[in-house]
Amino acid sequence: MSTQTPARPKPARLSPADVIRTGGSGLRSRPMRVFLSALGIAIGIAAMIGVVGISTSSTEQLNRKLAALGTNLLTAAPGQSFSGNAAHLPDEAVDMVKAIDAVTSVSAIGKTDAKVYRNDHIPQAETGGIAVYAARTDLPKTVGVELAVGRWLNAATARYPAVVLGSTAAERLGVYEAGPDVQVWLGDRWFTVVGVLAANELAPELDSAALIGWPAAEKELDFDGYATTIYTRADEESVADVQEVLGATINPQNPNEVDVSRPSDALAAKQATDDALSGLLLGLGAVALLVGGVGVANTMVISVLERRAEIGLRRSLGATRGQIRTQFLCESLLLSALGGLGGVALGIAVTAGYASYQGWPTVVPPWAMAGGVGATLVIGGLAGFYPAVRAARLPPTEALAAT
Incomplete structure (x- = not known):
């Protein structure tokens, strides 16, 4: 077993x-x-x-x-000449840019030598870092700026002592409203504040600016008429192509004297x-x-x-x-x-x-x-x-x- x-x-x-x-x-x-x-x-x-x-x-x-501001905004500004001096953009620069097929809108601003103050008792040295620009009436359409208060310059107000303040400029001047009774001391006379801009990320230089009409700047401030910044909107699919030819279009003789940038790239x-x-x-x-x-x-x-x-x-x-x-x-x-x-x-x-x-x-x-x-x-x-x-x-x- x-x-x-x-x-x-x-x-x-x-x-x-x-x-x-x-x-x-x-x-x-x-x-x-x-x-x-x-x-x-x-x-x-x-x-x-x-x-x-x-x-x-x-x-x-x-x-x-x-997406809201658009990535199709280009800016052009004068650079320096071969001699090292500051260049300037030609008088016909804006019209020449308009001739580019892919461009949808163009506008410009020109920097003046004037200063702006809350009143005429402020010392001249206390400028608050606010620049005064001559601006075209079509600037909001091109740049996409919006008004926080008041209205933008039109064909009538652009000829008279009227000013639109950027958001930062208005804060520094203590101006929070617009109207016939709201004035600032600009140059050597009073200007009526007709509007205050909302902040703009693509054109931050406008936030600390006082903007007046092109004709009023030439008449009241001896503005030389040269644009210091040209804003250009182009078709979305053609932005790169427009960026390449923008300098040569603005200044055909000296395209190297034009600085072209794309604000959205900075962001x-x-x-x-x-x-x-x-x-x-x-x-x-x-x-x-x-x-x-x-x-x-x-x-x-x-x-x-x-x-x-x-x-x-x-x-x-x-x-x-x-x-x-x-x-x-x-x-x-x-x-x-x-x-x-x-x-x-x-x-x-x-x-x-x-x-x-x-x-x-x-x-x-x-x-x-x-x-x-x-x-x-x-x-x-x-x-x-x-x-x-x-x-x-x-x-x-x-x-x-x-x-």
Whole structure:
């Protein structure tokens, strides 16, 4: 009669739900330590989400501004001649630009030597940095400026002592309304304020300017009639082509004496500078996330040391090394996931608060949120791997002897 060796019993397999439940029970037994470790992870993720969200919200705000203001505005100004002296634009420059097929509108301003003051008792040296320009009546159509108060110059007021103030100029002069009774001292006489402009990002030089009609400037201020800035709107698809020929069109004999620029490029350059700063802040967020990962690793190592008796008991009851390893690795991942989800929520809240304060739309890219949670799981897996392996290698007798 043959005797068969009884088959070695196979350990029961833990279902995913059992693994999560077992890992969660380990976290619930140490709530304060878990909270502090998860907070470290959350701070790093919140920093990264906040930086990405604020940068994206700022970019979205810029895109909306450019969509409203238009990216098809070009400006031309006199540069310097070969002799090093200041050049000037030809008298017929505006008419020549109008002849370009892709150009939709043209206007110009010319800087004068006059100064403007709140009244005639202000010392001449206290100009407040306000420049006085002669302006064409079609300037708002081309540049896209809007009136905050009053109205723009027309064919009648452009011939008389009437002035429109930029937003910054009006603030410096203490003028917040327009009308027949509102006057400023400009040149050597009183000018009536007929309007105040709203701020304009594409033409910031107009914000700190006092604008009077071209005929009035020639009559009252001895203006020489030369334009110092020509504003040109072109078809969206032809802006680059117009930009290339604008200098030669304005001054065919000396195109190098004309400086042509695209204001929207300046705004985009500013955004690029902001993006560089955002990259630095992202690096700091990554450092904070790494510190949080070290905190998770520390928590799991201490957990293994404190729970040696539990590990020994589970091993003596049939738990395999793989199950012990899976349990502690699951705890580490759950701990990191808690920090990651909390960090994403905190980052979104920070972005929404700052964007609301700035008047921006709140935009948090989905990839940033998914990446934040994914990064925490990677950090949690790396941080929990060694403690999990160490727990699995504890001999049951040695673990039980620690009680």
